[in-house]
Amino acid sequence: xxxxxxxxxxxxxFGQTTAVDALSLQVPQGAIYGxxxxxxxxxxxxxxxIMNILLADSGWVEVLGDRSTVAARDRVGYLPEERGLxxxxxxxRLLTYYGELKGAxxxxxxxxxxxxxxxxxxxxxxDKKVQALSKGMSQKVxxxxxxxxxxxxxxxxxxxxxxxPVNRDVLRxxxxxxxxxxxxxxxxxxxxxxxxxxxxxxxxxFKGRKVLDGSLDEIQxxxxxxxxxxxxxxxxxxxxxxxxxxxxxxxxxxxxxRLSIDPQAFLAQxxxxxxxxxxxxxxxSLHDIxxxxxxxxxxDDILPSA
Amino acid sequence: MSRVITIAVAEFEQAVRSRAxxxxxxxxxxxxxxxxxxxxxxxxxxxxxxxxxIVDRTGTIAPQIVxxxxxxxxxxTSTTGRKTGPSFLPEIVSGEGQAAEATRLALSERVRGGxxxxxxxxxAEVLTATGADAPRLxxxxxxxxxxxxxxxxxxxxxxxVADRRLSKLxxxxxxxxxxxxxxxxxxxxxxxRTTDGKVSEAEKVDAVRAFAMPAITMFMLFGLVMxxxxxxxxxxxxxxxxxxxxxxxxxxxxxxxxxxxLLGSVGVTLLLGLIYIGGGLLAxxxxxxxxxxxxxxxxxxxxxxxxxxxxxxxxxxxxxxxxSEVKDAQGMMMPALxxxxxxxxxxxxxxxxxDSAMSVGFSLFPFAxxxxxxxxxxxxxxxxxWQVVLSLVxxxxxxxxxxxxxxxxxxxxxxxxxxxxxxxxxxxxxTAK
Numbered sequence: 001x002x003x004x005x006x007x008x009x010x011x012x013x014f015g016q017t018t019a020v021d022a023l024s025l026q027v028p029q030g031a032i033y034g035x036x037x038x039x040x041x042x043x044x045x046x047x048x049x050i051m052n053i054l055l056a057d058s059g060w061v062e063v064l065g066d067r068s069t070v071a072a073r074d075r076v077g078y079l080p081e082e083r084g085l086x087x088x089x090x091x092x093r094l095l096t097y098y099g100e101l102k103g104a105x106x107x108x109x110x111x112x113x114x115x116x117x118x119x120x121x122x123x124x125x126x127d128k129k130v131q132a133l134s135k136g137m138s139q140k141v142x143x144x145x146x147x148x149x150x151x152x153x154x155x156x157x158x159x160x161x162x163x164x165p166v167n168r169d170v171l172r173x174x175x176x177x178x179x180x181x182x183x184x185x186x187x188x189x190x191x192x193x194x195x196x197x198x199x200x201x202x203x204x205x206f207k208g209r210k211v212l213d214g215s216l217d218e219i220q221x222x223x224x225x226x227x228x229x230x231x232x233x234x235x236x237x238x239x240x241x242x243x244x245x246x247x248x249x250x251x252x253x254x255x256x257x258r259l260s261i262d263p264q265a266f267l268a269q270x271x272x273x274x275x276x277x278x279x280x281x282x283x284x285s286l287h288d289i290x291x292x293x294x295x296x297x298x299x300d301d302i303l304p305s306a
Numbered sequence: 307m308s309r310v311i312t313i314a315v316a317e318f319e320q321a322v323r324s325r326a327x328x329x330x331x332x333x334x335x336x337x338x339x340x341x342x343x344x345x346x347x348x349x350x351x352x353x354x355x356x357x358x359x360i361v362d363r364t365g366t367i368a369p370q371i372v373x374x375x376x377x378x379x380x381x382x383t384s385t386t387g388r389k390t391g392p393s394f395l396p397e398i399v400s401g402e403g404q405a406a407e408a409t410r411l412a413l414s415e416r417v418r419g420g421x422x423x424x425x426x427x428x429x430a431e432v433l434t435a436t437g438a439d440a441p442r443l444x445x446x447x448x449x450x451x452x453x454x455x456x457x458x459x460x461x462x463x464x465x466x467v468a469d470r471r472l473s474k475l476x477x478x479x480x481x482x483x484x485x486x487x488x489x490x491x492x493x494x495x496x497x498x499r500t501t502d503g504k505v506s507e508a509e510k511v512d513a514v515r516a517f518a519m520p521a522i523t524m525f526m527l528f529g530l531v532m533x534x535x536x537x538x539x540x541x542x543x544x545x546x547x548x549x550x551x552x553x554x555x556x557x558x559x560x561x562x563x564x565x566x567x568l569l570g571s572v573g574v575t576l577l578l579g580l581i582y583i584g585g586g587l588l589a590x591x592x593x594x595x596x597x598x599x600x601x602x603x604x605x606x607x608x609x610x611x612x613x614x615x616x617x618x619x620x621x622x623x624x625x626x627x628x629x630s631e632v633k634d635a636q637g638m639m640m641p642a643l644x645x646x647x648x649x650x651x652x653x654x655x656x657x658x659x660x661d662s663a664m665s666v667g668f669s670l671f672p673f674a675x676x677x678x679x680x681x682x683x684x685x686x687x688x689x690x691x692w693q694v695v696l697s698l699v700x701x702x703x704x705x706x707x708x709x710x711x712x713x714x715x716x717x718x719x720x721x722x723x724x725x726x727x728x729x730x731x732x733x734x735x736x737t738a739k
């Protein structure tokens with residue numbers, strides 16, 4: 001099956017700044033693909049190039065099997081990071097307008113819009129003007145606008161930011177509903193736990209370059225070091241004397257150990273030396289990996305907001 | 307193309323539902339009323355009573371002025387007793403036994419006190435001296451802009467003085483006045499030989515046809531363009547600041563977006579135009595001016611309207627795309643507004659002399675063509691065909707260039723946030739590969 005999106009050595013510069021640097025990536029069809037990365041690292045620029053809003057300076061972009069992304073545009077839905085709705089338009093009119101701009105028939109769009117409005121718990125807003133909606137409501141309307149033309153690929157830039165937990169769940173279920181329909185979903189987020197839970201594959205961009213790309217499992221096993229939480233008689237002194245120990249963080253009653261050897265082999269050696277009261281292998285969370293990669297040098301000011 | 311129509315329809319709907327459309331509906335008639343109606347209205351509504359003093363140093367003229375005022379006031383009262391104009395109420399003040407300065411000061415105080423509106427000083431020598439060193443009437447007032455009274459005083463004093471001078475020559479003033487009556491004139495159009503071989507009756511040309519119709523046509527075009535083109539700037543800025551442009555650009559190209567907006571605007575102005583012309587026809591029928599309407603002007607009007615909306619609309623769209631906030635737009639708009647408005651200031655010169663080099667030159671300047679060429683076409687006999695064709699070619703070419711340039715500016719400008727571009731940046735965007 002051809003990937004839904006292929007980026008091949010895509011570079012985009014703005015004046016002297018290189019926003020995206022020789023980026024290659026493939027998004028499989030039907031997957032939920034998470035884009036993470038600190039603010040200003042090139043996420044939105046990449047999404048805009050996929051949307052053909054911006055053109056790459058070099059490299060090429062293929063969307064839904066189409067090198068000319070203009071042709072694919074009608075099959076792609078887009079939810080921009082900052083919400084773009086006409087304040088004066090009634091909700092249903094707005095949704096049909098956005099749907100028609102994708103080339104869908106008005107009757108189809110209206111049916112789809114009503115279905116989603118009901119699905120997302122907004123049955124009575126169809127005739128209200130956008131400016132009368134609360135923030136959560138308008139965010140849901142914005143989501144519907146992105147999917148109302150039944151696109152094959154949906155690109156969501158920060159879909160969950162600023163939502164309360166209830167609305168966040170509603171929107172998460174909506175995204176999963178799209179996945180069930182076979183839609184490919186790319187979303188960018190600063191919410192690492194959301195990305196861990198929802199994404200089939202995760203991609204991280206940092207300073208315009210790809211730093212992570214793969215399933216959560218792959219990322220955790222290739223990037224992160226396994227860490228072991230240990231409680232052992234003799235404490236940190238015993239652990240430091242062991243072979244294969246890179247670092248020990250002493251918490252007093254327990255220690256956190258980073259290993260350069262297989263944890264199982266280490267456990268065997270440790271058990272031979274002292275009484276082991278607790279031994280727990282933990283995998284690094286996406287949050288930890290993110291922070292580790294994007295940790296700002298002291299003079300930097302690009303704190304990730306996750 | 308269907309997307310362009312979709313955008314045009316949405317733009318049209320939004321515009322027609324907005325409050326601005328209702329204002330636009332009223333703006334043009336309001337402007338017209340202001341331009342043409344106000345003077346006539348206020349002149350007619352002036353039913354004030356103007357008390358004034360006459361210091362007559364000739365000692366003979368004042369009673370005639372008082373009599374003239376009585377007649378004037380009688381004429382300004384309709385048969386039903388309603389006043390139709392101002393009343394002039396003179397009072398003769400003798401300046402004898404007093405220095406001229408003292409009299410002036412006393413009367414000035416009375417004007418300041420509100421007892422009098424003005425006073426007039428007629429020098430003794432008016433009856434004798436003429437030529438360069440002829441003495442002048444003095445009209446003293448706190449209200450230098452009020453014209454009716456001084457005009458009337460000058461006319462009546464002149465008449466009285468002329469009567470005295472004629473009498474001195476031994477002529478009868480009443481007879482002399484009759485002899486000096488000006489000869490009336492009718493302005494007529496040319497005659498033609500009709501189908502039955504006779505020479506047609508030349509039609510009388512009146513001021514309404516000669517000036518009002520072309521002027522109304524041109525100002526209507528101006529009002530329509532100004533009620534729609536600058537709106538496009540606001541609409542682009544709104545889409546830019548609320549990031550709607552990003553969604554739109556994810557669906558259509560910047561150029562199609564702009565074409566849709568321009569078409570929507572043309573639709574709105576054509577609808578407004580239809581309403582105005584319909585209203586104008588009704589009014590003309592009511593006022594018995596139906597025969598004056600030049601039906602052939604309507605297609606020209608529509609054509610120039612479409613050209614003007616595209617030309618100025620594209621210009622305002624480009625400016626909107628370069629701005630990040632509405633307040634930035636104020637400064638950027640000035641040059642565009644000047645381009646859009648300067649032809650209006652030339653209208654009277656062009657109307658009075660539609661074939662002068664200046665009129666021809668400006669009506670061929672593409673940014674002025676929609677207004678001034680339409681004006682010239684509306685004034686008989688109209689410009690030569692080659693000038694019309696040349697101006698159309700120029701205006702259409704400029705419009706196409708403007709639409710192309712605006713499309714380029716829009717493509718870059720819509721995604722620019724934060725910084726407002728200047729004209730040099732815009733030029734760079736247009737010429738960039």
